[in-house]
Amino acid sequence: MFSILASSAKSSKQHKTGSWRSLKKPKFLHKNCIACNLCKLICPEGCIEGKEKNKYNSDHLYCKGCGLCAYICPKKDIEMVDENK
Numbered sequence: 066m067f068s069i070l071a072s073s074a075k076s077s078k079q080h081k082t083g084s085w086r087s088l089k090k091p092k093f094l095h096k097n098c099i100a101c102n103l104c105k106l107i108c109p110e111g112c113i114e115g116k117e118k119n120k121y122n123s124d125h126l127y128c129k130g131c132g133l134c135a136y137i138c139p140k141k142d143i144e145m146v147d148e149n150k
């Protein structure tokens with residue numbers, strides 16, 4: 066959570082952060098997505114793309130692994146998985 070507080074919104078497009086992300090990264094399951102867009106709206110790094118059901122993904126070069134997308138997803142269609150998976 067502190068990484069969120071320390072960065073301005075959507076700052077990662079100027080600064081790749083994936084190299085220092087640790088422990089977890091989001092995995093979009095593409096099973097139950099309803100294209101509500103909440104994951105995209107809440108992502109502090111602006112690194113989620115998608116418009117259609119089951120087509121959302123994050124750019125791991127910029128994702129910090131904060132887990133907010135998985136937390137907010139109403140369909141539980143995003144899992145935080147180990148970094149090396």
Ligand code: SF4
Binds near residue numbers: 113127129130133134
């Ligand atoms: S874990 Fe999700 S909300 Fe957090 S930076 Fe990565 S894609 Fe964005």
Ligand code: SF4
Binds near residue numbers: 104
């Ligand atoms: S929050 Fe979940 S259901 Fe909504 S667009 Fe993102 S992956 Fe799809």
